[in-house]
Amino acid sequence: KQEVTQIPAALSVPEGENLVLNCSFTDSAIYNLQWFRQDPGKGLTSLLLIQSSQREQTSGRLNASLDKSSGRSTLYIAASQPGDSATYLCAVSDGGAQKLVFGQGTRLTINP
Amino acid sequence: EPEVTQTPSHQVTQMGQEVILRCVPISNHLYFYWYRQILGQKVEFLVSFYNNEISEKSEIFDDQFSVERPDGSNFTLKIRSTKLEDSAMYFCASLKGAGAYEQYFGPGTRLTVT
Numbered sequence: 001k002q003e004v005t006q007i008p009a010a011l012s013v014p015e016g017e018n019l020v021l022n023c024s025f026t027d028s029a030i031y032n033l034q035w036f037r038q039d040p041g042k043g044l045t046s047l048l049l050i051q052s053s054q055r056e057q058t059s060g061r062l063n064a065s066l067d068k069s070s071g072r073s074t075l076y077i078a079a080s081q082p083g084d085s086a087t088y089l090c091a092v093s094d095g096g097a098q099k100l101v102f103g104q105g106t107r108l109t110i111n112p
Numbered sequence: 113e114p115e116v117t118q119t120p121s122h123q124v125t126q127m128g129q130e131v132i133l134r135c136v137p138i139s140n141h142l143y144f145y146w147y148r149q150i151l152g153q154k155v156e157f158l159v160s161f162y163n164n165e166i167s168e169k170s171e172i173f174d175d176q177f178s179v180e181r182p183d184g185s186n187f188t189l190k191i192r193s194t195k196l197e198d199s200a201m202y203f204c205a206s207l208k209g210a211g212a213y214e215q216y217f218g219p220g221t222r223l224t225v226t
Contacts, residue, residue, distance in 0.1 A: 031213070032213050034214065034215065036217070041222075042219060042220070043203060043217050043218055043219040043220045044155070044203065044217040045217075046214055046215065046216060046217070049213065049214045051213070089155065091155070093213070096209075096211075096213045097143045097160075097162070097167075097207055097209055097213060098160075098168070099145065099157040099160055099168060099170075100145075100147075100155075100157065100215060101157070102154050102155040102156070103154065104153075104154050105154075
């Protein structure tokens with residue numbers, strides 16, 4: 001059974017810093033990995049999707065990498081801003097349209 | 113930009129009552145999902161739906177739950193007899209398919225069972 005773990009559970013950094021969020025999964029036979037952002041009491045906003053054949057994806061100040069063989073992904077946020085404060089979730093799928101299995105998230109606070 | 117919508121945003125119901133949560137997926141998407149998130153816990157999968165039938169369901173999705181796509185736009189989740197432990201945020205998601213595998217989530221319905 002796939003298990004997804006995110007470390008750290010919470011992170012607080014000053015504005016402007018670059019930071020890395022970590023995600024690990026127990027079964028390397030994944031098809032996709034997706035990173036989401038969740039604001040308090042709100043829905044999930046998709047940030048990046050990495051397919052298993054890819055090593056990384058970039059969107060603006062966000063860069064996600066995937067090391068499938070070691071069961072790890074990282075989300076790199078450059079030049080953090082207070083508006084980046086949210087919970088970041090990673091989720092994996094073992095098939096193109098299969099269910100997502102989520103980690104518990106990293107709650108990120110960017111201090112002005 | 114197209115988005116997944118859900119109604120209502122908040123539903124309060126008494127234990128034992130039936131509730132129907134509604135979702136309108138993105139119009140050209142083919143795969144539909146329900147997930148839930150109990151307060152402070154992980155988002156967990158309930159059911160997936162494709163070609164007018166359930167393609168996968170979790171152990172949570174027992175006989176008290178059902179899904180339906182009654183027309184070309186709506187996708188519903190029905191809980192027949194709600195329990196206190198059904199209190200959670202319920203998210204609908206859709207996926208286009210045909211090589212596009214990003215799941216798009218709605219804003220959620222907060223269900224409170226009293």
